[in-house]
Amino acid sequence: MSARTHMPVGMEAIQERGRLRAHKYLLLRRASQLLFLAVFLLGPWCGIWIVQGTLAGSLTLGVLPLTDPLILMQSAIAGHWPEWTALIGGVIVLAAYALIGGRVYCSWVCPINPVTDAANWVHRRLDLPKGWQPKRSTRLWVLATVLIVSGTTGVIAWELVNPITMLHRGLIFGAGFVWAMIIAIFVFDLFVARHGWCGHICPVGAFYGLIGAKGLLRVSAANRTACDDCMDCYAVCPENQVISPALKGKPGSTPLILSPDCTTCVRCIDVCAVDVFKFTHRFDDKVAAPTDPVPAPDPRAARPI
Amino acid sequence: MPSEGTPLSPQRRRFLQDAARASGGCVVAGSLLAWLARDARALPAEALRPPGALPEKEFLSACIRCGLCVRDCPYDTLKLAELGVDAVATGTPYFTARDVPCEMCDDIPCVAACPTGALDPALDNIDDAKMGVAVLVDQENCLNFLGLRCDVCYRVCPVIDEAITLETAHNERSGHHAMFIPTVHADHCTGCGMCEKSCVLPEAAIKVLPARLARGSSADHYRKGWEEKEAKGGPLVEGLIDLPDRLPGPGTDNLAAPGGFAPTYDLLGVGQ
Numbered sequence: 238m239s240a241r242t243h244m245p246v247g248m249e250a251i252q253e254r255g256r257l258r259a260h261k262y263l264l265l266r267r268a269s270q271l272l273f274l275a276v277f278l279l280g281p282w283c284g285i286w287i288v289q290g291t292l293a294g295s296l297t298l299g300v301l302p303l304t305d306p307l308i309l310m311q312s313a314i315a316g317h318w319p320e321w322t323a324l325i326g327g328v329i330v331l332a333a334y335a336l337i338g339g340r341v342y343c344s345w346v347c348p349i350n351p352v353t354d355a356a357n358w359v360h361r362r363l364d365l366p367k368g369w370q371p372k373r374s375t376r377l378w379v380l381a382t383v384l385i386v387s388g389t390t391g392v393i394a395w396e397l398v399n400p401i402t403m404l405h406r407g408l409i410f411g412a413g414f415v416w417a418m419i420i421a422i423f424v425f426d427l428f429v430a431r432h433g434w435c436g437h438i439c440p441v442g443a444f445y446g447l448i449g450a451k452g453l454l455r456v457s458a459a460n461r462t463a464c465d466d467c468m469d470c471y472a473v474c475p476e477n478q479v480i481s482p483a484l485k486g487k488p489g490s491t492p493l494i495l496s497p498d499c500t501t502c503v504r505c506i507d508v509c510a511v512d513v514f515k516f517t518h519r520f521d522d523k524v525a526a527p528t529d530p531v532p533a534p535d536p537r538a539a540r541p542i
Numbered sequence: 543m544p545s546e547g548t549p550l551s552p553q554r555r556r557f558l559q560d561a562a563r564a565s566g567g568c569v570v571a572g573s574l575l576a577w578l579a580r581d582a583r584a585l586p587a588e589a590l591r592p593p594g595a596l597p598e599k600e601f602l603s604a605c606i607r608c609g610l611c612v613r614d615c616p617y618d619t620l621k622l623a624e625l626g627v628d629a630v631a632t633g634t635p636y637f638t639a640r641d642v643p644c645e646m647c648d649d650i651p652c653v654a655a656c657p658t659g660a661l662d663p664a665l666d667n668i669d670d671a672k673m674g675v676a677v678l679v680d681q682e683n684c685l686n687f688l689g690l691r692c693d694v695c696y697r698v699c700p701v702i703d704e705a706i707t708l709e710t711a712h713n714e715r716s717g718h719h720a721m722f723i724p725t726v727h728a729d730h731c732t733g734c735g736m737c738e739k740s741c742v743l744p745e746a747a748i749k750v751l752p753a754r755l756a757r758g759s760s761a762d763h764y765r766k767g768w769e770e771k772e773a774k775g776g777p778l779v780e781g782l783i784d785l786p787d788r789l790p791g792p793g794t795d796n797l798a799a800p801g802g803f804a805p806t807y808d809l810l811g812v813g814q
Contacts, residue, residue, distance in 0.1 A: 280613075289609075289610055289613045289614075290608040290609055290610045290613065291607070291608050291609055293606045293607050293608045293633075294606045294608030294610060294657050294658070295608065295610075296610060296655075296657075302657055304606065304608075304657060304658075305606065308606045309606070309658075312603055312604060312606065312658065315602075315603035316600070316603050317596075317600060317603040317604035317658070317659070317660075319604070319606075319657070319658040319659060320656075320657060320658055320659035320663065322657040322658075323606065323657040323658040323659075326657060372560065372564070374564070375564070375567075378564045378565075378567065378568050379568070379571065381568065382568040382571055382572040382575070383575070385572060386572050386575045386576050386579065387603075389576065390576050390579035390580065391579075391599060391600075391602070391603045392579035392582055392583070392602040392603060393602065393603060393605075393606065393607075394575050394576075394578075394579055395575075396606070396607055396632075396633065397575065397578045397579060397582055397631070397632065398575070398578065402607065402633065403625060403632065403633070406607065406609065406622065406633050407624070407625070409609065410609055410612065410621070410622045410624075410633075411621075411622070411624050412624065412625070413624025413625040413626050413627040413628070413632075414624075414625045414626030414627065415624075415625050417626070418625070
């Protein structure tokens with residue numbers, strides 16, 4: 238391992254592009270998360286009623302119903318066929334995320350994401366061991382369990398513990414002891430399992446991963462020939478198993494990150510000093526030709542640090 | 543068992559191990575979740591669901607905890623249960639009659655707002671709502687039962703003279719007054735909680751309870767003889783002779799003691 242892997246993650250990108258531009262997508266993402274929270278909070282806090290309700294179910298401008306499709310699915314399995322309003326809302330959400338890419342929800346909307354991102358940031362700073370790393374399929378098992386328990390108990394099971402809707406509802410209607418749950422998730426991600434909650438456990442993420450598996454919005458390692466193996470993208474990526482097939486694929490393989498696990502958080506674009514990654518759609522599988530006809534020099538030799 | 547020379551593949555072993563481990567974990571996690579689900583059904587007696595709410599078991603399969611009913615409640619009666627604060631299933635809507643009762647809006651905005659049907663859209667007349675049943679739980683402290691004229695629960699009842707009536711009774715204590723007993727008629731009571739909210743005592747003597755606590759139920763095979771007889775217009779058994787009832791007091795057919803009850807009634811065959 239070279240000393241360069243011990244440089245702070247993203248340092249080269251900051252030197253290359255400046256602090257602001259090296260955090261462009263992170264800032265955009267935080268803005269998006271805030272925006273989604275703000276439209277829900279404007280009503281109860283400022284009396285401006287654009288959106289009523291919570292992420293579980295809402296009504297925008299008094300006409301557009303939106304419903305969490307996973308909750309509806311549990312409800313149907315638990316034995317209640319929802320009314321049309323909820324069904325239409327669920328179909329709209331389902332269609333939107335199936336089209337865009339499901340886990341965009343995880344990184345651009347979900348209010349738990351800043352919590353686990355913060356835990357991961359501290360985790361990186363403290364250089365802690367990655368801890369318990371259950372298999373990536375764990376969340377699918379959890380999802381199956383949640384659906385089975387909904388069926389056997391007749392209760393929408395995940396809503397008994399779902400920190401996403403609890404935090405969101407807590408901010409809008411009153412939190413109770415939700416903060417304890419949020420601290421628990423933070424500590425879990427910090428000390429027990431790196432990327433533990435969002436990356437391994439959360440069945441909501443698993444669900445959106447499944448419905449958005451063929452989503453249009455994708456990240457492409459189009460300029461992968463320029464990669465200097467600094468590993469910064471692996472360090473920031475919450476699902477870093479998705480990078481290798483695209484970045485390190487054999488010549489001729491697609492540079493698109495097609496794994497449904499990818500949350501499209503695009504931190505990889507931010508931290509890459511040599512602009513390997515770009516935001517694109519799933520049909521854009523062009524690989525940029527090396528700009529220099531001479532093979533790129535070995536980066537380890539090129540930068541004697 | 544495999545024969546010699548055909549070793550099982552390590553992938554197969556790995557797969558079986560992983561699957562066993564994952565299912566084991568899921569059984570543990572699922573059991574915990576199921577225990578929570580069971581726990582969630584224990585709705586406290588003082589927590590009332592909004593009008594039109596499905597029975598609690600179905601309600602928890604239908605309510606997505608979005609809070610739209612709370613938003614459309616014009617009197618801020620409804621609130622969402624907070625985690626660890628209210629003993630109601632987290633995020634589900636309820637109200638406490640003693641704090642803010644249901645004002646029984648004619649257009650039932652909470653039911654109209656519910657996207658899933660957890661609040662049954664078939665409820666189109668608020669008078670048909672069954673949020674609970676008022677019960678005069680403390681006859682010893684109720685002012686009307688003490689012979690006073692409080693009547694507040696009766697006066698505030700939105701279904702006055704149907705859900706709560708005042709039934710007169712003799713006041714044994716004073717000997718010459720009437721008592722006006724507030725009497726709930728469960729068929730008409732919506733469980734709105736106005737009576738409980740308005741009870742003047744520091745702790746309400748009339749409370750709205752969920753029907754499961756407030757009501758008994760009659761056995762299926764029970765028939766009220768007098769109702770059946772009236773419906774039929776005659777005795778239920780053909781040829782039955784309807785003997786006159788022997789009642790004490792004047793004007794009856796009590797021939798043994800005309801004009802009143804015989805104090806020394808002589809039981810046949812019993813030596814006295």
